[in-house]
Structure formats: structure tokens, C-alpha cells
Amino acid sequence: MFVYIRSFEDAGEKVFVIRNFIEVRIPLKHFKKLERKYSLEYIISMGEPRKVISHVTKRNLEVITKESGIPLLGNPYFGVIDRGTNLLQVRGVTGCNFCCAFCSVDEGKCSKTRMTDYIVEPNYLAECVKEIAKFKGKGVEVHIDGQGEPLLYPYMEELLKEIRKIDEVEVVSIQTNGSLLNEEKIDALEKYVDRINMSVSAMDKKIASFLAGVKYPLEKILKNARMVADSKMDLLIAPVWVPGYNDREIEKIIEFALEIGAGKKWPPLGIQKYIPYKHGRKVKTKPMSFPEFYSKLRELEKKYSVKLVLSPEDFGIEKRERYPSPISRGEKLRGRIVLPGRLRNEKIVVAKNRTVTVRTNKKLGDYVNFEVVRTHDGIYLGEEV
Numbered sequence: 473m474f475v476y477i478r479s480f481e482d483a484g485e486k487v488f489v490i491r492n493f494i495e496v497r498i499p500l501k502h503f504k505k506l507e508r509k510y511s512l513e514y515i516i517s518m519g520e521p522r523k524v525i526s527h528v529t530k531r532n533l534e535v536i537t538k539e540s541g542i543p544l545l546g547n548p549y550f551g552v553i554d555r556g557t558n559l560l561q562v563r564g565v566t567g568c569n570f571c572c573a574f575c576s577v578d579e580g581k582c583s584k585t586r587m588t589d590y591i592v593e594p595n596y597l598a599e600c601v602k603e604i605a606k607f608k609g610k611g612v613e614v615h616i617d618g619q620g621e622p623l624l625y626p627y628m629e630e631l632l633k634e635i636r637k638i639d640e641v642e643v644v645s646i647q648t649n650g651s652l653l654n655e656e657k658i659d660a661l662e663k664y665v666d667r668i669n670m671s672v673s674a675m676d677k678k679i680a681s682f683l684a685g686v687k688y689p690l691e692k693i694l695k696n697a698r699m700v701a702d703s704k705m706d707l708l709i710a711p712v713w714v715p716g717y718n719d720r721e722i723e724k725i726i727e728f729a730l731e732i733g734a735g736k737k738w739p740p741l742g743i744q745k746y747i748p749y750k751h752g753r754k755v756k757t758k759p760m761s762f763p764e765f766y767s768k769l770r771e772l773e774k775k776y777s778v779k780l781v782l783s784p785e786d787f788g789i790e791k792r793e794r795y796p797s798p799i800s801r802g803e804k805l806r807g808r809i810v811l812p813g814r815l816r817n818e819k820i821v822v823a824k825n826r827t828v829t830v831r832t833n834k835k836l837g838d839y840v841n842f843e844v845v846r847t848h849d850g851i852y853l854g855e856e857v
């Protein structure tokens with residue numbers, strides 16, 4: 473899985489950065505010993521002791537391969553999520569290069585709650601998508617998103633290639649903040665992808681930088697949006713409306729989306745209401761109520777003659793039978809801890825061929841008894857008993 477890209481020395485460690493995302497760090501004294509006996513490929517993949525971290529967030533990075541036997545169903549961090557429709561959310565990676573003030577999952581380097589990142593081997597992920605797509609039948613949309621920026625996934629082309637071989641998959645869409653795109657990547661993506669959903673929440677650099685929590689590359693992102701709109705792919709611009717911060721920006725974004733020709737096949741804009749989430753970052757503002765939000769969108773719809781109040785049907789999303797769940801709420805189970813969780817004290821436990829997120833202080837490899845307290849959308853939470 474590892475393709476060696478570049479290396480350097482830092483803080484007494486030999487550092488290898490693979491595809492600008494996976495950082496393998498081996499103490500120099502150990503590396504020197506290993507170097508005498510083994511090839512670089514071997515050292516990068518197997519050399520011990522070593523740390524594997526995300527080059528972007530600097531958090532511990534867990535690599536999930538088929539050999540690991542870790543199921544790709546059951547948690548919101550990696551793998552596939554089936555919410556009972558013809559759309560499958562596919563998550564290959566966590567972590568983000570932005571630090572948005574409103575981030576619902578407290579992502580980015582500035583995160584105070586996220587302790588671990590995950591990356592899934594592309595063929596393994598595609599196999600899981602295939603199995604569920606076959607169950608769903610024709611007309612499946614694969615939506616690549618995640619807790620973070622999906623385009624950080626360093627094996628995107630490999631993944632897309634495999635996904636496009638699945639007969640049942642009709643539409644492939646990707647969520648992105650747009651900052652990692654460039655002409656070359658857009659050319660590569662348009663071979664596989666039908667729509668890019670790009671989050672742009674302000675046209676003013678200062679406001680955009682405040683909202684994104686980083687020095688916002690506005691010109692680059694707008695250029696990327698134009699290039700996507702001019703490509704074979706469709707573009708949907710998805711701002712988050714944060715009252716008191718970007719109210720005046722929303723109209724500018726609508727004008728921009730219409731001017732560059734977003735929405736060739738699907739709606740050009742997917743304006744989202746800012747919602748403060750329990751484990752997300754919160755902005756000091758009074759969130760709009762849904763009736764207020766929709767009434768504002770309806771006014772803008774009239775002004776710009778564009779559909780802004782959207783429903784799943786606008787994207788061809790329909791209800792479909794859920795992939796069968798072997799776990800029920802209230803069930804008492806015992807499983808092995810296979811990964812650290814994303815949040816402190818959380819662990820990823822495997823039981824009945826699913827991952828369950830359980831709050832426990834037990835260690836990796838330990839077994840834990842738990843009660844299943846949540847099963848909604850095939851995402852399982854357990855409480856240790």
C-alpha cells in the first residue's frame with residue numbers, strides 16, 4: 473500500500489512522507505540499523521519501532537487494510553454509511569487542512585477533541601461499496617465525503633477507478649472545500665466523477681478566512697470552481713450560512729454560482745443552515761430556526777429564479793431497503809478493541825462483523841462487554857457494562 477515519496481530527518485527521526493499524507497517516523501538510530509538489512513519499501517511498511525501519523529493533522533493515523541479484518545460498516549469515521557436510500561456515503565480518510573469555525577466534527581489541526589485519524593486501503597473500500605451497491609440494485613449514487621476533507625485521500629484515483637467498475641453505481645459525487653484541486657486533479661477526476669459539491673461560504677477573503685479558520689486561498693478556490701464548472705463534471709456550491717457573519721455573502725455566492733454555470737444537471741447551490749453540534753465547533757451567534765431559514769431561501773429563490781430549497785428528489789435520491797443490520801439496540805455483546813477511537817476514551821470494537829464505537833478505558837486488543845445504545849443508520853454506539 474505504501475508508495476515512497478520523500479524523506480527527511482526531524483527531531484532525531486527519519487521521516488517518510490507518502491503521497492503527501494501518510495507520515496512514517498522511525499527513530500534515526502533504529503533506522504540506521506534497519507537500513508543495513510532491509511529495503512526502503514520494507515522499512516517504511518514494516519520497520520519497527522515507528523509512528524504513523526497524518527502529515528496534515530499530525531495525529532496518529534490508523535491504516536485499515538483488508539488483512540486487518542476490520543469491518544467497514546458501523547461507524548461514521550471510515551467505510552460506508554447506508555442511510556436507507558440509493559446513496560452510499562463512502563469515507564476513505566479523516567482529517568482536514570481547514571479549521572472552520574462552524575465545523576460540525578471539530579476537524580483540522582486546531583481540533584481539541586479528535587485524537588485519531590483513519591485511512592482505508594482503496595481496494596478494500598471499493599469491495600465494501602460493491603457488496604452494498606449489489607444489494608441496493610441499479611441507480612446507486614456513491615458520495616465520497618467524510619469527517620474532514622475527502623480529497624486528502626491519497627488513493628482517490630485508485631478508489632474511483634474501482635468504484636466505476638461497479639455496474640449498480642450510476643452517479644459519483646465528491647464533497648470538498650476546493651482548496652486541494654488544481655487543473656491536473658480536475659482533469660483526473662472528470663474521468664470518474666459526475667458532481668463536485670464545493671463548500672464556499674464567503675466571497676470576501678477576510679470573512680472566508682475567519683470562517684475557514686485558516687488563511688483562505690480565495691482566488692485559488694474560485695478558479696477551481698470555474699474549472700470544475702467548465703469540465704465534464706457538474707458543480708454544486710454549498711455555503712454554510714452563519715447568521716451575523718456571512719449574511720451579505722450568500723447573495724454574492726449565488727451570483728457567482730450562476731455566473732460560472734454551476735448546476736448543469738443538478739441544482740447549482742446547496743445552502744446549508746449553520747447548526748451547532750454537540751461534538752462540533754460553535755460560532756457565537758443565534759442560529760436561524762428552520763422556518764426562518766427556508767423563508768429566506770424562498771425570497772432568494774424568487775429574486776434569482778433558482779431552486780434553493782432542496783429535497784432528496786432533486787438529486788435522484790430515493791428510499792431503498794437498508795443493508796441488513798446484524799446488531800439491534802439493547803443487545804449485549806462482547807467484542808475486541810481493534811482501534812483507538814476518534815474522541816478521548818472512545819474505542820473501536822469489532823462485534824458481529826461490524827465496528828461499534830464504545831466508551832471505555834480498556835486497551836487495544838482487550839475484550840469489552842457492552843450494551844448497544846444506538847443503531848441509527850447502521851452506526852453503532854455501545855456503553856461498557
Ligand code: SF4
Binds near residue numbers: 570571577578684
Ligand atoms: S467544515 Fe469541512 S472543510 Fe471545514 S474544517 Fe470541517 S471538515 Fe474541514
